[in-house]
């Protein structure tokens with residue numbers, strides 16, 4: 098096991114990692130920006146090092162400062178959490194060059210999956226279902242248009258360097274192709290410095306269902322069932338649940354096995370997520386692979402009784418996994434509580450939390466770094482808490498979640514709590530009938 102772990106992150110995920118490290122008897126080092134000097138991750142870690150100003154590029158993305166903090170404190174591993182440097186191949190490589198274990202995959206693996214057309218080609222080669230479309234990258238607009246005419250509209254252009262919806266354009270008719278091509282390539286070029294595109298048939302009103310996986314350093318891999326993440330707004334997830342309302346035992350086995358095949362094909366090490374789109378006929382297609390621990394990991398932990406961070410650290414330290422997969426015994430849901438105003442286009446609402454009462458009781462887990470008097474800085478993402486409800490059935494989970502959200506008192510900032518309470522009353526949501534288009538028509 099590691100002697101000491103540095104956590105290159107902030108907020109609730111830094112706390113989440115510190116808590117597991119404590120249980121494992123592994124000392125921790127927090128790094129923090131000047132804006133985070135009063136944060137709980139700084140207080141809960143055994144040591145803390147200030148690495149720069151409030152600006153992420155100066156602190157949580159500042160590789161030389163983080164490596165310097167790691168060397169000074171003599172850690173032998175770095176946990177990147179999610180966001181920031183978690184999927185930065187260069188950072189993974191620099192850690193390796195400094196003999197510090199990056200708790201996550203190698204630079205090659207991150208690059209291989211970070212290039213979306215390459216990831217798709219890798220999956221197609223080993224027999225994981227992919228969406229019909231171009232064979233790799235498109236040479237030019239003309240090639241794309243000819244292919245779109247052949248496979249039929251609607252189609253979607255995707256930036257190979259993309260993800261999170263940037264550099265992506267739906268195209269519904271041939272005459273719109275050229276304009277969409279220009280918009281997508283320009284956006285990808287300016288966002289990622291890479292305008293390369295691939296093309297797919299557009300799947301209408303899909304579900305976003307992802308499979309959690311874990312792989313060890315010896316070629317073993319297992320799946321840990323699915324999460325339904327279809328409730329998103331502008332590619333930001335708001336609520337996730339497991340099992341997915343559309344899941345069947347048969348579909349879970351098929352998707353789970355596809356995800357294991359994906360992991361084994363690339364010799365995946367660590368925890369990861371294989372994202373799929375599921376169409377109306379329950380055909381599923383590989384979309385992307387995330388090579389990090391994700392925000393919504395707790396719902397999986399709750400339904401299979403498994404500490405994903407602990408297992409992630411263990412495989413990074415070279416421990417073996419049994420290779421058996423896990424199937425849900427419970428139902429769980431996560432509501433992301435963001436400091437945003439749901440009545441005003443989800444505008445960020447940073448500032449001081451003047452009053453706070455967190456819910457609790459049976460079936461409720463709260464992952465948060467905030468406390469009464471805490472000032473939410475405007476420089477980072479607006480998620481301030483995750484309310485996770487777990488119960489035997491979906492119906493009971495919804496009742497527990499509603500009860501918890503009603504108990505939640507927070508003053509001084511606006512939050513997404515009223516949105517969640519409304520969502521949990523929506524007729525279609527209650528029936529489990531929702532796709533990635535759900536939020537486009539949802540009215541507060």
Ligand code: MV4
Pocket residue numbers: 228253260261262297298299300301303304305326327329332374384385533
């Ligand atoms: C798609 C799609 C429909 N058809 N691909 C969105 C982000 C990126 N990871 C892929 N995305 C999509 N790819 C085909 N061929 C629809 C989306 C999509 C989406 C996917 C998952 C969750 C929310 C979404 C919202 C809009 C579009």
